[in-house]
Amino acid sequence: MTTTDTHCPYCSLQCGMRLAGGPDAALVEVLERPEFPVNRGALCGKGQNAAAVLDRAGRLTTPLVRDRRDGELRAATWEEALDRTAAAFTAAQRAHGRDAVGVFGGGGLTNEKAYALGKFARVALRTANIDYNGRFCMSSAAAGSRRAFGLDRGLPFPLADIARSEVVVLVGSNLAETMPPVLRYFRELRENGGTLVVVDPRRTRTAQQADLHLQPVPGTDLALALGLLHVLIAEGLTDEEFIAERTTGWESARAAAMAHWPARTERTTGVPVSQLREVARLFGRAKTGMVLTARGPEQQSKGTDTVGAWIDLCLAAGKAGRPYSGYGCLTGQGNGQGGREHGQKADQLPGYRSITDAADREHVARVWGVDPATIPGPGRSAFELLDSFGEVDGVRALLLMGSNPVVSAPDAVRVTRKLRALDFLAVSDLVLSETAQLADVVFPAAQWAEESGTMTNLEGRVILRQQALAAPDGVRSDLELLHGLAARLRRAAAAQTEAADPEDATTPEDPPAFRADAFPADPFPADAFPTEPEQVFEELRRASAGGQADYAGISYDRIRKEDGVFWPCPDDAHPGTQRLFLDRFATPDGRARFAAVTHRPAAEEPDEEYPYYLTTGRVLSQYQSGAQTRRVKKLNDAAPGPFVELHPQLASRLEVTEGQLLTLTTRRGRATAPARITSDIRPDTVFMPFHWAGPGRANSLTNAALDPVSRMPEFKVCAVRVERTEAAR
Numbered sequence: 248m249t250t251t252d253t254h255c256p257y258c259s260l261q262c263g264m265r266l267a268g269g270p271d272a273a274l275v276e277v278l279e280r281p282e283f284p285v286n287r288g289a290l291c292g293k294g295q296n297a298a299a300v301l302d303r304a305g306r307l308t309t310p311l312v313r314d315r316r317d318g319e320l321r322a323a324t325w326e327e328a329l330d331r332t333a334a335a336f337t338a339a340q341r342a343h344g345r346d347a348v349g350v351f352g353g354g355g356l357t358n359e360k361a362y363a364l365g366k367f368a369r370v371a372l373r374t375a376n377i378d379y380n381g382r383f384c385m386s387s388a389a390a391g392s393r394r395a396f397g398l399d400r401g402l403p404f405p406l407a408d409i410a411r412s413e414v415v416v417l418v419g420s421n422l423a424e425t426m427p428p429v430l431r432y433f434r435e436l437r438e439n440g441g442t443l444v445v446v447d448p449r450r451t452r453t454a455q456q457a458d459l460h461l462q463p464v465p466g467t468d469l470a471l472a473l474g475l476l477h478v479l480i481a482e483g484l485t486d487e488e489f490i491a492e493r494t495t496g497w498e499s500a501r502a503a504a505m506a507h508w509p510a511r512t513e514r515t516t517g518v519p520v521s522q523l524r525e526v527a528r529l530f531g532r533a534k535t536g537m538v539l540t541a542r543g544p545e546q547q548s549k550g551t552d553t554v555g556a557w558i559d560l561c562l563a564a565g566k567a568g569r570p571y572s573g574y575g576c577l578t579g580q581g582n583g584q585g586g587r588e589h590g591q592k593a594d595q596l597p598g599y600r601s602i603t604d605a606a607d608r609e610h611v612a613r614v615w616g617v618d619p620a621t622i623p624g625p626g627r628s629a630f631e632l633l634d635s636f637g638e639v640d641g642v643r644a645l646l647l648m649g650s651n652p653v654v655s656a657p658d659a660v661r662v663t664r665k666l667r668a669l670d671f672l673a674v675s676d677l678v679l680s681e682t683a684q685l686a687d688v689v690f691p692a693a694q695w696a697e698e699s700g701t702m703t704n705l706e707g708r709v710i711l712r713q714q715a716l717a718a719p720d721g722v723r724s725d726l727e728l729l730h731g732l733a734a735r736l737r738r739a740a741a742a743q744t745e746a747a748d749p750e751d752a753t754t755p756e757d758p759p760a761f762r763a764d765a766f767p768a769d770p771f772p773a774d775a776f777p778t779e780p781e782q783v784f785e786e787l788r789r790a791s792a793g794g795q796a797d798y799a800g801i802s803y804d805r806i807r808k809e810d811g812v813f814w815p816c817p818d819d820a821h822p823g824t825q826r827l828f829l830d831r832f833a834t835p836d837g838r839a840r841f842a843a844v845t846h847r848p849a850a851e852e853p854d855e856e857y858p859y860y861l862t863t864g865r866v867l868s869q870y871q872s873g874a875q876t877r878r879v880k881k882l883n884d885a886a887p888g889p890f891v892e893l894h895p896q897l898a899s900r901l902e903v904t905e906g907q908l909l910t911l912t913t914r915r916g917r918a919t920a921p922a923r924i925t926s927d928i929r930p931d932t933v934f935m936p937f938h939w940a941g942p943g944r945a946n947s948l949t950n951a952a953l954d955p956v957s958r959m960p961e962f963k964v965c966a967v968r969v970e971r972t973e974a975a976r
């Protein structure tokens with residue numbers, strides 16, 4: 248029997264697995280791969296049942312096109328679908344300028360796809376408007392880490408280090424459901440005598456395993472971190488030597504924390520003073536300690552400052568840049584890490600280079616074979632991009648690859664309306680997702696085990712997903728899609744350059760029908776978009792060389808031999824970097840920077856009309872917008888639909904019993920789902936998972952208030968009214 252070593256199609260752990268069977272998709276089996284270090288053979292239910300996503304039923308196997316905006320989608324050839332898309336993009340750019348075409352990517356795409364998509368936007372479309380769903384995921388942690396350490400890599404150490412730390416504070420992560428194999432490191436931590444503290448408004452399966460559970464009001468993590476820092480200072484537990492030698496900015500951070508005395512912190516967060524003291528003392532007195540954050544504290548309109556406050560706590564306690572200590576973010580999507588390093592993000596070029604830095608632009612332009620002046624500047628962030636659809640100076644035509652915003656974007660009623668306002672929408676997906684259903688052209692994409700590509704897991708470990716079987720007939724890879732579109736855009740650009748009379752464009756009466764600047768004078772190289780993943784990776788290595796996320800020394804062969812390689816890895820002889828910052832931080836002076844931040848309320852706090860907090864998140868058996876997991880019977884049976892978690896006190900006030908239908912209303916919309924009554928949640932808060940479309944869509948309710956730095960929407964806090972459905976106003 249032939250087997251292929253590969254990795255799971257879902258989350259950022261990228262658990263190692265072995266696929267056996269095939270070539271028939273129905274015969275593929277998932278086997279353990281115990282020697283792979285991250286998960287050592289363990290898989291959650293999603294991983295165990297991953298072979299089912301290869302099932303051909305429900306897969307897209309032919310492109311679809313829509314002849315009229317109000318017509319139906321019908322089957323088409325690849326040639327027709329590509330021609331239509333290229334023509335629509337060209338028309339939109341001629342009429343409204345280059346930035347009228349947008350690109351929206353995903354953190355589940357391989358490094359090769361993310362790189363090619365970023366290059367496609369800048370080189371083939373020359374639009375500034377590209378961003379991706381990672382903006383909804385870890386962008387606040389990324390911004391906070393860059394501000395403090397000069398670099399952002401999810402974890403600055405391998406996961407296994409967790410077991411060797413003395414105290415770990417886990418803030419707003421429910422990893423028992425979102426990355427279950429990681430639990431083993433926390434079990435080992437406790438077996439080694441270490442302490443686990445969990446901060447979550449709900450007593451989750453993760454919180455149930457903690458030594459201490461702090462249960463704050465949603466949206467108050469910033470105040471909590473400052474309150475802990477206050478106690479640390481008051482009790483003389485700061486590490487003055489570390490602060491003096493390895494940091495800057497302590498005085499103002501210290502002053503900011505002094506305003507958050509314990510009683511005040513208790514009033515804001517609901518966390519008792521006794522617990523604050525206990526955690527601050529534990530953390531301060533331990534020799535080693537970590538703070539790990541996930542979406543709970545990050546998906547807030549102050550997520551960047553919140554992350555900054557937790558980092559400040561680490562720095563003041565001397566718990567950063569030392570073994571078994573530090574701040575880390577548990578990234579989410581399969582390639583949440585790599586997807587943000589290679590150019591899908593509005594302000595970034597490959598290798599974590601900056602799109603506004605002249606030397607960075609020059610380096611990447613040389614690899615791409617284009618003039619640096621032709622690379623656009625920074626574009627709109629994800630939500631702002633979606634919100635610009637159909638607006639004057641907004642995006643008119645879009646290519647969407649690897650996301651399902653109709654379900655997953657904040658304020659989804661508004662976002663869906665905006666998607667409908669586009670002149671043209673092209674979607675590449677495996678299935679006819681809720682967003683693909685709105686498209687003018689749908690491309691059937693190859694997935695996961697049907698193609699090869701690299702992913703970078705939450706540790707910064709670059710791993711290789713190897714192809715195990717052929718894609719269904721009619722399906723092509725996203726790299727082939729970009730290749731086909733780029734060839735057409737290049738021909739259109741060349742024809743335009745020949746035909747254009749520069750005088751025409753400058754006549755004031757003429758625009759906006761025609762703008763000569765809509766096309767490059769010298770189209771990009773003809774071989775700019777190869778279709779072989781390894782060839783794209785070889786180019787990515789060169790584009791990233793010398794950048795922060797340096798992949799120059801990483802190759803497919805090396806990854807196969809070494810169970811993945813940690814970036815930065817600047818050359819073939821370099822061992823890769825498992826642990827960052829041990830000697831110096833990545834700032835110009837090598838010192839970590841304190842952030843002097845103060846607490847502020849959520850963008851929307853409860854009031855008379857909307858009296859409770861709504862928070863949202865995940866369940867074990869569904870993944871994201873559910874496009875993949877709803878097709879897997881075992882998973883779907885385990886979590887068939889949405890629900891609203893609420894405390895028995897609230898339930899009795901509303902006179903609701905278990906399973907009764909509730910209507911939730913916010914300033915943006917309503918959603919309906921059955922009640923699930925549990926004393927594990929705060930009485931002032933309700934929780935809803937976001938995996939479903941239709942009446943139970945949590946994102947009909949959420950608030951798109953954005954963090955000023957990261958542009959992260961506030962998925963984790965808004966004000967809501969809760970009623971029995973038959974009583975709803």
Ligand SMILES: Nc1nc2c(c(=O)[nH]1)N[C@H]1C(S)=C(S)[C@@H](COP(=O)(O)OP(=O)(O)OC[C@H]3O[C@@H](n4cnc5c(=O)[nH]c(N)nc54)[C@H](O)[C@@H]3O)O[C@H]1N2
Pocket residue numbers: 258259384418419420421422424425426446447448449451464465466467468541542543544578579580581862863864865866867868869870871934963964
């Ligand atoms: N089963 C499953 N696993 C997944 C995914 C999935 O969809 N399903 N998605 C993957 C992705 S992309 C991601 S980003 C990760 C996300 O992984 P997690 O961050 O673990 O997931 P969430 O459920 O979004 O949020 C975690 C916790 O934050 C808590 N929370 C809510 N509001 C607050 C708050 O104000 N403060 C604090 N401290 N906590 C709060 C929630 O109660 C919840 O338990 O999971 C990855 N793994």
Ligand SMILES: Nc1nc2c(c(=O)[nH]1)N[C@H]1C(S)=C(S)[C@@H](COP(=O)(O)OP(=O)(O)OC[C@H]3O[C@@H](n4cnc5c(=O)[nH]c(N)nc54)[C@H](O)[C@@H]3O)O[C@H]1N2
Pocket residue numbers: 353354355356357380381383384385542546579580648649650651652654655656657675676677678680692693694695725863864865870871872873874875937945946949962
């Ligand atoms: N209320 C609320 N909303 C949230 C969150 C929350 O906590 N609360 N979390 C946010 C977070 S952290 C995230 S990451 C987002 C995720 O939400 P989405 O961006 O919607 O992510 P997915 O559901 O994974 O969508 C991926 C889509 O791409 C398709 N796909 C998978 N692989 C490929 C591929 O290789 N090529 C192509 N072309 N398509 C592919 C899948 O079939 C699916 O339709 O949701 C965000 N939304």
Ligand code: SF4
Pocket residue numbers: 255256257258259260261262286289290291292293294295425426427428
């Ligand atoms: S934890 Fe994540 S990577 Fe591991 S098996 Fe589950 S979904 Fe897959």
Ligand SMILES: [Mo]
Pocket residue numbers: 383384385578579580583
């Ligand atoms: Mo995510």
